[in-house]
Amino acid sequence: MAFGRFPRAAQAKPFSDINVTPLVDVMLVLLVIFILTAPLLTSAIRLELPQSKAAQAGEAPEALTLSLNPAGALFVNDKPTTLAALPAELQRLADLKPHLEVQLRVDQAVPYGQVLELMGLAQQAGLSRIGFVTAPGQDASKPALP
DSSP: OOOOOOOOOOOOOOOOSOOOHHHHHHHHHHHHHHHHHHHHHOOOOOOOOOOOSOOOOOOOOOEEEEEEOTTOOEEETTEEEOTTTHHHHHHHHHHHOTTOEEEEEEOTTSOHHHHHHHHHHHHHTTOOEEEEOOOOOSOTTSOOOO
8 A cells, every 4th residue: 555645735825915905994984984073073153143124225425526637627526616726625525524435537638646636635625535436448358558
């Protein structure tokens, strides 16, 4: 009788690849936890505010129109005046209505220095709310500068 051996299986080679399946499982669990807890982290105060019919749009503020054309003619509320009489007129209007808004309507050909002079006279009279009236342009997407 011959003594035989059982066939031996070849030795297993070492496993050199990294198994990422557990890492993916852990990351998915963390993602689910963050998705569930994120809405709980934001704190919002729920208020039922009182209703009021008094909250209506206010009226437009009273305005004073100050116009200057290229010829140098000066107008206060479309009434002609002179530069010498303007400070007294502005002071009288400021005393009557201290919250009066000055709307400057000045031709684009008028030098900037004259516009600044008008603004200075209005501020000296106590009228600090000054606005510039413009006409709508033809195409707002294109700049008008040369």
